[in-house]
Amino acid sequence: MSSPNTAGSLSLRERKKQMTRQRILDEAERLFEERGFDNVTVAEIAEAADISVKTLFVYFRTKEDLAFADTSLIDDTLATLANRAPDVTHAQAVVDSLCRHADLESDGGVAAFRRGFGTSTALESGLARMWAGYEDRLTEFLAAEAVRDPGPEDRFLAMQLVALMRLTTSPEVEQAVTAEAGPNDGRTILTRTLEAAANRIAG
Numbered sequence: 001m002s003s004p005n006t007a008g009s010l011s012l013r014e015r016k017k018q019m020t021r022q023r024i025l026d027e028a029e030r031l032f033e034e035r036g037f038d039n040v041t042v043a044e045i046a047e048a049a050d051i052s053v054k055t056l057f058v059y060f061r062t063k064e065d066l067a068f069a070d071t072s073l074i075d076d077t078l079a080t081l082a083n084r085a086p087d088v089t090h091a092q093a094v095v096d097s098l099c100r101h102a103d104l105e106s107d108g109g110v111a112a113f114r115r116g117f118g119t120s121t122a123l124e125s126g127l128a129r130m131w132a133g134y135e136d137r138l139t140e141f142l143a144a145e146a147v148r149d150p151g152p153e154d155r156f157l158a159m160q161l162v163a164l165m166r167l168t169t170s171p172e173v174e175q176a177v178t179a180e181a182g183p184n185d186g187r188t189i190l191t192r193t194l195e196a197a198a199n200r201i202a203g
Contacts, residue, residue, distance in 0.1 A: 021059050024049045028066040037067060037120040064126050067117055073101055073165070074134050078141055090142070091198035094161050098168050099191050135162045160201045167197055 027048035031040045042063050046056045060066050077097040084093040117123055138158035143150035167173055168190070177189050 017059075020049075020051065020055075024051070024056060024059055025066065025069055029070075032067065032117060037063075037117055038122055064123065067123055068126055068130055073097075074137060076101065077161075077165070078137065081138075081141060081145075089198070089201070090157060090161060091164065091201040092195075094164050095191070095194045095198045098165065098194055099187070102168070102187055102190055131162055131166060134165065135159060138162065157201070164194060164197055164201070167194065 024045065028040075028045045031045060031048060040063075042056060043053055045063075045066065046053045049056070060069065077094055080097040080100075081090060081093045084090075084096075088096075117127070135155075135158045138161050139150050139154045142154040142157055146154070173190065173193055176193060177187075
């Protein structure tokens with residue numbers, strides 16, 4: 001049995017590890033969005049996070065892992081779906097989650113995501129796996145919500161909901177958003193575009 005002091009030191013150690021991990025992710029995201037994933041090295045990320053490359057690899061096996069470590073979007077989307085009001089459709093709940101994330105993002109928004117991740121050929125397969133994973137989680141949620149085994153209707157609706165998420169980072173939406181006069185106008189365009197697409201989804 002651990003002594004109170006040992007337990008306390010372990011808790012402090014875990015907090016320090018979490019802080020280090022988050023600092024690595026924050027610096028990696030900043031550098032990716034500034035210069036693009038392909039133009040940033042692991043050594044530069046380690047230097048920005050004030051750690052060694054060896055320490056970085058304790059937390060993340062590859063540079064690609066850094067690009068896909070943040071699951072807050074799908075986690076928040078599922079939570080929004082689970083807590084939506086009876087009169088709110090699945091599609092509208094996803095739009096609400098996406099717009100909330102757009103409001104929480106730093107100045108770069110959609111353009112920063114595209115610059116950091118969306119145009120990298122090295123990340124193409126990783127992005128495909130990410131979207132497929134989102135589709136799987138949404139399919140499972142929809143089936144559980146309906147108290148049934150996953151069926152084709154759940155998969156089809158999940159595919160459409162993921163399409164809404166992918167639309168947010170598309171070059172067409174980026175062009176529409178960045179063409180506006182200011183960030184508030186850009187958010188209005190993003191919301192209007194997503195809601196128009198959501199209205200075409202049945203669920």
